Amino acid sequence: MSLPPHRVDYNPIIERPPIKWPNGERVALWIAPNVEHYEYMPIQYGPRNPWPRTPYPDVQQYSYRDYGNRVGFWRMLEVLDQYKIRSCVSLNLAVLEHFPEIRKAMIDRDWDYMTHGIYNTRYLYAYTEPEEREFYRDNIETVKKYTGKKLNGMLGPAISGTIRTPDLMAEAGLTYHTDWMHDDQPVPINVASDNKLISVPYSIELNDSPLFRVNYEAEYFADICKRQFDQLYKEGADSGRVMCIALHPFLIGQPHRIKYLDDILSHITSHSDVWMTTADDITEYYLANYYDQAVEDSKKYKV
Amino acid sequence: MPGERREGTDHPHHEWSPITTRGKLSWPNGAKVALCVIITLEHTEWEIPEDAYSADQAGGLGMRPFPDYPRFSHREYGHRVGIFRVLDALDRLGIKSTVAMDTQTAEAYPYLVKHCQDRGCEIIAHGVSGTQMISSLMSEESESIFIRSSIEAMTKATGKTPRGWFGTDYGESNRTPDLLRRAGVDYVCDWVNDEQPYPMRDGLTALPTMLEMDDLFTMSTRRVTVERYTQSIVEGFDVMYQDGAQNGRLMTINLHPWLTGQPFRIGFLEDALGHIMGHDAVWTATGSEIVDWFNNNPPT
Numbered sequence: 001m002s003l004p005p006h007r008v009d010y011n012p013i014i015e016r017p018p019i020k021w022p023n024g025e026r027v028a029l030w031i032a033p034n035v036e037h038y039e040y041m042p043i044q045y046g047p048r049n050p051w052p053r054t055p056y057p058d059v060q061q062y063s064y065r066d067y068g069n070r071v072g073f074w075r076m077l078e079v080l081d082q083y084k085i086r087s088c089v090s091l092n093l094a095v096l097e098h099f100p101e102i103r104k105a106m107i108d109r110d111w112d113y114m115t116h117g118i119y120n121t122r123y124l125y126a127y128t129e130p131e132e133r134e135f136y137r138d139n140i141e142t143v144k145k146y147t148g149k150k151l152n153g154m155l156g157p158a159i160s161g162t163i164r165t166p167d168l169m170a171e172a173g174l175t176y177h178t179d180w181m182h183d184d185q186p187v188p189i190n191v192a193s194d195n196k197l198i199s200v201p202y203s204i205e206l207n208d209s210p211l212f213r214v215n216y217e218a219e220y221f222a223d224i225c226k227r228q229f230d231q232l233y234k235e236g237a238d239s240g241r242v243m244c245i246a247l248h249p250f251l252i253g254q255p256h257r258i259k260y261l262d263d264i265l266s267h268i269t270s271h272s273d274v275w276m277t278t279a280d281d282i283t284e285y286y287l288a289n290y291y292d293q294a295v296e297d298s299k300k301y302k303v
Numbered sequence: 304m305p306g307e308r309r310e311g312t313d314h315p316h317h318e319w320s321p322i323t324t325r326g327k328l329s330w331p332n333g334a335k336v337a338l339c340v341i342i343t344l345e346h347t348e349w350e351i352p353e354d355a356y357s358a359d360q361a362g363g364l365g366m367r368p369f370p371d372y373p374r375f376s377h378r379e380y381g382h383r384v385g386i387f388r389v390l391d392a393l394d395r396l397g398i399k400s401t402v403a404m405d406t407q408t409a410e411a412y413p414y415l416v417k418h419c420q421d422r423g424c425e426i427i428a429h430g431v432s433g434t435q436m437i438s439s440l441m442s443e444e445s446e447s448i449f450i451r452s453s454i455e456a457m458t459k460a461t462g463k464t465p466r467g468w469f470g471t472d473y474g475e476s477n478r479t480p481d482l483l484r485r486a487g488v489d490y491v492c493d494w495v496n497d498e499q500p501y502p503m504r505d506g507l508t509a510l511p512t513m514l515e516m517d518d519l520f521t522m523s524t525r526r527v528t529v530e531r532y533t534q535s536i537v538e539g540f541d542v543m544y545q546d547g548a549q550n551g552r553l554m555t556i557n558l559h560p561w562l563t564g565q566p567f568r569i570g571f572l573e574d575a576l577g578h579i580m581g582h583d584a585v586w587t588a589t590g591s592e593i594v595d596w597f598n599n600n601p602p603t
Contacts, residue, residue: 003407004348005370181377181380215526301412303410
């Protein structure tokens with residue numbers, strides 16, 4: 001059965017019907033640069049203080065992150081381009097409005113857009129139901145307006161949410177939510193409407209932000225990304241796996257770290273049978289081929 | 304109670320006993336080290352009950368405001384994916400395991416109970432969830448009910464009375480060992496103060512765990528890399544193997560599948576445990592087997 005909040009039915013990975021990716025690839029791999037903007041003078045709304053270190057502004061932390069947009073993004077882009085990576089950007093949508101050169105760079109490369117909220121200093125925790133509904137309307141409209149694309153997925157702003165988030169996302173027509181760290185494959189998320197919502201594996205392990213905020217460094221990041229890939233590649237021979245590498249330009253785009261991104265991508269792209277893809281494409285494929293089967297299969301484990 | 308300035312322990316649960324003054328503990332077949340791998344399968348609750356005490360939880364990004372989707376789901380990874388990687392690695396090496404399972408996991412996921420039993424794991428009690436620990440804030444009555452109801456629920460879910468107890472987050476009040484014994488528990492894993500089993504009061508046995516061999520404590524709380532953590536397992540084992548020639552040692556390794564069962568960590572663990580199993584004089588056993596041997600073959 002499921003445990004509260006009853007969003008996810010139990011289903012052990014070793015018992016599931018196998019997943020075959022479009023061309024029999026072992027691993028569906030997506031790169032998620034978090035292109036973010038943090039407000040200089042935010043207004044705290046809800047329980048989390050965006051800049052807890054000092055009274056606002058916190059120039060050190062603000063500009064540390066802004067470095068990502070001024071410098072780090074462009075250095076990261078050079079490496080992603082070298083490997084012809086079409087990213088699925090986890091995007092604070094206000095970046096589309098503030099920084100046209102970044103917008104153009106993403107559009108030129110046909111990236112997919114996963115919303116990461118409007119600003120990374122505006123969390124969802126305290127949103128009322130009407131506020132959250134308006135939030136999705138705004139998100140969908142903003143992505144359409146600036147990129148021409150339909151918005152399909154969300155990583156909550158700074159991975160925040162409310163208990164209603166999956167319901168309201170699905171109601172607004174979004175199809176994937178990446179705040180769930182519970183699996184190596186997509187998983188159906190139960191919602192109130194008949195619309196379909198899934199989780200697509202994102203990572204807070206293979207993620208430069210939690211690592212480099214403390215005492216880990218880029219060599220370790222490269223090592224664990226390669227190890228993760230090797231393990232999933234092995235397992236993916238039987239049933240397809242998903243791997244995501246989460247990047248933040250202000251961190252991975254630092255001059256002392258960039259060669260390690262190259263190292264990771266060089267390792268991964270030296271393998272055949274890897275589907276270099278986006279969360280949008282994984283979602284589309286999973287919904288068309290495996291969603292119904294997964295829902296049915298999970299019924300075996302209801303208590 | 305504050306310590307009284309006299310010889311011996313400052314609590315009543317067990318005697319003072321430096322390892323250098325003990326008789327020789329001999330494991331079966333002349334083993335120098337008994338290896339006890341504990342797998343903690345615990346459920347992180349979506350909403351923690353208001354009256355529950357929960358120690359600061361380490362790992363990932365730290366506590367976020369409610370609802371904390373990433374923390375909640377990150378830990379659920381262990382139940383859906385990680386546990387199988389850990390058990391596969393242990394099976395390949397022929398290592399027996401002891402699973403400390405909470406009642407919410409056992410009741411909601413009978414598949415996992417059966418799976419662990421089918422693979423020969425011993426299942427021991429682990430309270431209600433990974434987010435409710437025993438502490439002195441509980442009344443004696445509520446603590447007693449907490450322990451007894453956990454054991455009853457595990458008896459029902461597994462078909463047998465659990466013999467061991469491993470508290471969530473090593474949580475105890477100063478009454479816990481006595482209450483465990485009264486509830487019929489044979490051994491407890493909360494005390495991390497030894498390299499051999501030892502007697503507690505009234506027939507309760509301590510199966511000491513090693514805090515620094517706990518993946519969560521070392522990799523999440525202390526933020527040691529997986530490479531260094533598993534190197535410590537190897538280096539620690541080498542010293543214990545040497546020491547175990549004079550007097551048998553117990554190496555207990557506590558693993559959390561949501562953490563060590565991640566794809567990039569599992570290979571490191573398998574390599575380290577492979578190093579241990581490459582030695583002849585190692586006895587891999589469940590908690591009950593170790594405690595029974597210890598009680599039936601007292602040090603001489």
